[in-house]
Amino acid sequence: MKAATLIDRRPEAWHAATRHPFLDAVRDGALPATAFATWLLQDYLFVGDLLSFQALLLARAPRADQGVLAGGLVAVEAELGWFEAQAGRWGLALAGPRHPTAAAYRAFLHNLEQDTYAAALVALWALERAYLEAWRGAVPGDPAYREFVAHWMTPVFAAYVAGLEAAADRALAAGDAEGAAERAFHEVARLEHDFWAMSWTEEGR
Numbered sequence: 246m247k248a249a250t251l252i253d254r255r256p257e258a259w260h261a262a263t264r265h266p267f268l269d270a271v272r273d274g275a276l277p278a279t280a281f282a283t284w285l286l287q288d289y290l291f292v293g294d295l296l297s298f299q300a301l302l303l304a305r306a307p308r309a310d311q312g313v314l315a316g317g318l319v320a321v322e323a324e325l326g327w328f329e330a331q332a333g334r335w336g337l338a339l340a341g342p343r344h345p346t347a348a349a350y351r352a353f354l355h356n357l358e359q360d361t362y363a364a365a366l367v368a369l370w371a372l373e374r375a376y377l378e379a380w381r382g383a384v385p386g387d388p389a390y391r392e393f394v395a396h397w398m399t400p401v402f403a404a405y406v407a408g409l410e411a412a413a414d415r416a417l418a419a420g421d422a423e424g425a426a427e428r429a430f431h432e433v434a435r436l437e438h439d440f441w442a443m444s445w446t447e448e449g450r
């Protein structure tokens with residue numbers, strides 16, 4: 246099985262993970278300030294959790310995957326700085342508790358540390374590909390949010406996701422890893438949807 250087959254098997258779940266009124270509002274400018282602020286803080290906390298997860302994944306990666314995972318680790322650390330700069334620009338504090346949805350995502354990433362390498366790698370590929378597709382749907386973005394759309398629309402990010410997909414394909418080639426990887430994929434799709442819903446409905450929309 247190829248990693249992309251997981252998407253083909255669950256089109257509804259993938260659609261729910263990558264399309265959301267939050268993203269439509271990024272595109273047309275109707276995004277409430279509270280929804281944006283919730284997303285910015287919670288995604289900053291998420292990226293911090295992702296950095297820890299990726300560091301441990303790199304530690305157990307086969308030689309062929311070290312390059313793409315080491316590059317991703319450096320990129321995610323830089324992304325924390327980017328979030329901090331954005332928060333400063335918007336006058337938003339990056340402090341506050343994790344929303345239960347972000348806490349559930351963190352717990353999921355933590356549990357993957359005990360799961361197979363293939364399952365953890367497929368999860369990383371899926372969550373990055375979900376962001377690539379989600380923000381692509383918001384192109385070009387209302388002027389206020391255009392920088393955010395552009396952040397995930399760079400050729401470098403697309404190449405990173407392609408590199409993760411090639412690594413996931415290699416990990417899945419053995420065949421015995423499929424069950425755990427498919428479960429991890431479904432969980433990513435569900436959590437990605439929940440993350441948009443959290444940002445959008447926090448204020449009772």
Ligand code: HMH
Pocket residue numbers: 288291292372373376437440
């Ligand atoms: C919720 N999923 C979420 N946030 C992100 N920043 C990414 C994926 C991609 O890094």
